[in-house]
Amino acid sequence: MAESPKPKRVRRTKAEQRAETLEQILDAAEYLFSQHGLHGVTLRDVAQRVGVHTTLLHYYFDDKRSLFEAVFARRAATTSGRRMEALERYEAEAGDHPTVEGALHAFLDTDLDLYFQGGEAWMNYAAFCARVSNTPEGAALMDVHFDPVVLKLVSILKKALPKTPAEDIFWGYHFVTGSLMNTLARTGRIDRLSGGLCHSDDFMAVKKRMARFMAAGFLALDLRG
């Protein structure tokens, strides 16, 4: 203790230091919020995880809610942007005859890949989104950040299913997003239920199945009598 020289990492500009600390705070908050939700986390919890004083969080953020919103916003543009690009690419490729499955592959696989390849931080963000998606606070943030990409998906689905009422398309999306959020949450329930056959973390197993599964669902709606 007494003679620990304290690594004392060399810090460069203030801008860099600010960015580094902010990132650490957001990482810690992201993880904790993903596990315990907005109200299950105290600013002290976050500060302790980072190793700074609680009051520093107030220096960077007005209050707990603004920290929460910053966590949501930090990665939202990336996931939204990537999916938007993938959908536009698919739309261009498919021309006048997009398929439901094609659109869903672009939407779902792009996102699952991002979380899977992004490592722990992105997996935490995924769990964070899932955790808050069925809360009033979270749903409102989903509106703000994800409406454009979802409406883009819906527009392609409508082109793929010209005879299906818009209402059905939206309910189909409602099913899709529920399943996706359940995946991102990684509660471990499917692991236990399946006796170890499935693993919550296995986003590639989901990717292999989800778009086809959901596409068939949309087509079945279309065939309704």
Add this chain to the structure above:
Amino acid sequence: MAESPKPKRVRRTKAEQRAETLEQILDAAEYLFSQHGLHGVTLRDVAQRVGVHTTLLHYYFDDKRSLFEAVFARRAATTSGRRMEALERYEAEAGDHPTVEGALHAFLDTDLDLYFQGGEAWMNYAAFCARVSNTPEGAALMDVHFDPVVLKLVSILKKALPKTPAEDIFWGYHFVTGSLMNTLARTGRIDRLSGGLCHSDDFMAVKKRMARFMAAGFLALDLRG
């Protein structure tokens, strides 16, 4: 204020009084937990909603978590039992050739009917379950209360899809339950997204579509190359 005679409802036996107070506490807690989650609700919030003193909650429950678990448990046997009966009835009817859609109708429609017909209290319980389903605490309670009925569903699905690997069946269930939880949560997101075409509260709209949608998904998994 001064001359309010205070209706002072006539109370009968202590057992009745106990039951009545317990029910009021559980109703209040159920609603508040469904809106704000375990950590978003204080015992004071619950007590105020009931109109009793906070300490009375400690008379009936050891602590906040045991109140939470009591809320979960109170209606769990009913929803689980009804679905179990419906699945067994369907199994008997269908004999050696059950269908995926038949099993899903028994499982899903039975539950959606319960919430829809049960009024506000049951709708709150549904939202409560959805809200906690993707949290560690909630998922563990799901295991305890709902595993038997889910495994019964899975066993019928396996009979209906003898060539489909069990892993696929479990992933299919994972999709189903995600969609169901997203429905029960009633966040209002689908209302806003669809510009008012769909309504979160409209469980009958979901009932009309969900079993067929999901059944088609399961069949598509089966056809995988």
Add this chain to the structure above:
DNA sequence: ATTATCTATAGATCTATAGATAATGC
């Protein structure tokens, strides 16, 4: 000179317990 971080602390709130009071039960 400005920005990042920490110390000290106020004020509010929360959980939980001990013990008193009010109502029912034989």
Add this chain to the structure above:
DNA sequence: ATTATCTATAGATCTATAGATAATGC
């Protein structure tokens, strides 16, 4: 006599602010 409810309160914790200190920036 027992059970239901309330009063009073301890102890912990939480958010937020004011102001001091330490580090970078011209």
